[in-house]
Amino acid sequence: MKNITLFYIILISVFSFNIYSQKAKVIAADKKYEKYAYIDAIKTYEKVAEKGYKSADIFEKLGNSYYFNGELDKAAKWYGELFAMTTDLEPVYYYRYSQSLRSIGENAKADQILDKFNQIAANDSRGTLFKKNRNYLDEIKANSGRYQIENAGINSKYSDYGTAIYSNKIVFTSARDTGNLGQRKHAWTNQHFTNLYSADLGDNMTPNSPKKFDKHINSKFNEATPTFTKDGKTVYFTRNNYIDGKKGKDANKITLIKIYKATLENEKWINISELPFNSDNYSTAHPALSPDEKILYFSSDMPGTSGQSDIFKVQINEDGTFGTPENLGNTINTEGRETFPFVTDENEIYFASDGHPGLGGLDVFVSKMNSNGAFGEVQNVGTDVNSPMDDFAYLIDTKSRRGFFSSNRAGGQGFDDIYKFLETRRLVCEQLLYGEITDLATAEILSDAKISLYDSRFNLIKNTVSDEKGNYSFAVECGETYNVRAEKTDYTTKEQKITIAKDNGKTHLPIALEKAQCKVAVGDDLGKCFGIKMIYFDFDKSDIRVEAAIDLEKILDVMNQYPNMKLDIRSHTDSRGTFKYNEALSDRRAKSTIKWLIKNGVNKNRLIGKGYGENQLVNRCADGVECTEEEHQLNRRSEFIITDL
Structure with a gap:
């Protein structure tokens, strides 16, 4: 992945140099590295290494430069050189090396390195997750084979990623605008700065020819990863710390990234403003709205972050103000990178992570959000979407089961590419629990009976009412045990326990209610x-x-x-x-x-x-x-x- 995790669109100032000694060249490369100018730093470090000037510091920085640019195969090479020189390293290098090895298919060696990482960083959740689930590759395999995937047809030879749906269009990020000879490049990736593009969607969500999205939002710096309200009148998007012609910098004079908001009036996007929880001293990026548009999810390295970047949420108040951002917690976030959240109307959150057990680099994961706000088991979505490289920015329409994701996997057209998919089988096994409510004595259909679904611990999950034909139904999970309660005026309430089959399908549970015979009188029980x-x-x-x-x-x-x-x-x-x-x-x-x-x-x-x-x-x-x-x-x-x- 060339330019898409939390810091991939940081503004870099690049200075030319003309230094002759190897040591001086390394010092100059270090300066570029410290300013995230990885492409220029890589060139110098590799030239110096080829001439025999080698050190653990150079190998660390070469490995990191490729790692943060998503070129994990090359990162594996230089981390390998580093570990051949010394194993007295910070724990993070064990983790990055294992991820890089996984990207080139050396899973056994990756597991060995991760075991050592576990020994020296016992409290790190990434190692704990691996230790807890050493058979994660089998689980990933079981979750695979569920997608039909193809190139989205809108990619260029540059970086294209990060999609959103707006007014029957796909809006995405692209570095394809090379402009004129003076067009500036991003020193981190050697790519041109990104803009937002859009393309009309045809049948089966197939994009047509793309064009630039809007000149009022696109600037001379990076714009990326938008999300739109359902009425199409508000957009939240990622941009360098730049507004009204002014560029902001942190204490190290680095321009980070922020989330901005704009509104649509008379077919023009205006009132561009940054969100109040932004800061010059940390990054916020990749916004995603909840289906009810009351919560904004995003990635950040703000104070309270567990790892390199975490996913947060913030309440959007009725008056348009914002609450205090909340970290989603350690079920979702690890000491690694969690980024690119997407929330569905089925209470699922999809996100990219290199901290949960995966195939290498960023993988796409999903977790079910419970009614109390807690998150269920985090699952890898499988090898169709995920690869040994970086896979991220997952978006799905829950009705058609079609969507998009981004990846820098082998065989792509550019640096990062957008892929479209059709999900042919759901990840979570689901059943339909259904039945009819009738009168026990007469078999008469009973409409308007209240049906309540409880879990095995009698926690209420949801209610429904039988229709005019006495029918009711609930979507339930395979293999789970539920308690179903039926009640209706003049009838005795009835409760039945039911265990659902472990395969996708339907479970039939008819309920016959008995007329209430009890006469309330003094002395009765x-x-x-x-x-x-x-x-x-x-x-x-x-x-x-x-x-x-x-x-x-x-x-x-x-x-x-x-x-x-x-x-x-x-x-x-x-x-x-x-x-x-x-x-x-x-x-x-x-x-x-x-x-x-x-x-x-x-x-x-x-x-x-x-x-x-x-x-x-x-x-x-x-x-x-x-x-x-x-x-x-x-x-x-x-x-x-x-x-x-």
Whole structure:
């Protein structure tokens, strides 16, 4: 990858030199290296090395220069020279060498180097991830074979990368504008500065001939990686620290990169401004909007970064202001490079990383975002998209499963190229859980029944309502266990557990509801109306479990319907354990149940209760009597006796 990770578009000032001694040449090359002028530095270092002037410092910088330019095969050569000279090196060189070896297919040696990296950098998450999953290549193989990939047809012999969709167009980054003889080149990559280009999209998201995007956004420095709001009136994009004709620099007089915003008025992009969390002293880049456009994701090396670059998010407030950027945390970010985020309307985040186990260089990874904001397992998307080189800037339309990504893999047209793809099989095995809600006695279709899907720990995932034909459905994951709850007025609520098959497909779960037969009267056990035999507690505990809370919700609902109803809550145990212990435990559980109902709005004057321990057994299973577990279970019960209406 020639010019696309977080620092690849830093502005560099390049000075010519005419120095004759080898030592003086190295000093001059060092200056260029320190200013990220890697191409010029490489030329000098290699000439000096060829003449026999060799040192660990030169090999380090040659390896780094090629590594940061994405030429990992050449980086492997010079890191190899470095390790042949000395192994007394900082841990990061072990990691970079392993990545470079992987790019040329030397996986066994790469694993050996990574093992050594683990020994000297035991707390580094990259080594920990490798150690935790030494069979990662098998997993990558299992995730492969899911894409049809072809050249996007808009590439040049220069660097092309980083796509966005806007008004049925693809907008991308390109260094193809060579201009006139005076056109400046980027000293890091020896490429011309990048601009934004666009191309109309035809059938199957096939781009037509590209043209420059907009003269008001494109400047004499680098522009890259835009993201657009759905109404097409706002764009966020990456640019060198340059606005209103003024160029900003950090303390080392280096021009870094920032995220800018522009709005569309009268077909012109105007009001270009930098975002408030930018700084001259660190870089922000590669913005991506959440589907609801309330969160902006981006890459940065700002304070709080774990590695070379991390992915952050920031809230976009209703008035257009921004919150405080938040690091996505160590599930996503490592001590390496995480960059190029893209978020789908299916709560997935795709990103590029060289810190998670991959094939070499940057690979594309994906993680599912949970409803509480946490991230699930990070998965490599497979060898179709990923290669031994740098692969990044992944974008997918979730409806058509078509999209684009960028790569500097072998066989491309230029330095970085854009590829289009069709995903033919999803990465995560998914099933459709579906069924019909009917009347148990008559088989009549029941519409407007509320169906709730819970995970195996009774955490609510989502709700739906049966349609006019009694049908319901949920998208679920293969191999998982769920609890499905169906409820409808005048019917007894029913819950069923279902384990989904481990293959893609459909799982049928019809639910027949029984007409509510319970007549609420003084002296009745309200729990029997809902089939509540006991309120579940953990062993030797009196804290309300999630399963118990679901049953108590039913009791709460009836008490809200009958505001004068009063209950006597009784908790019973079986005979196992001492008499005194069982009585105390059951009393704590009765009081815990009362406390839960009060906390959820029931007046304490409507509730009484106590624990009876083993005083009121319903069968023969007293102390010393041998009974089955099922017989003991009958004695472990909860009662909700109606004392007043």
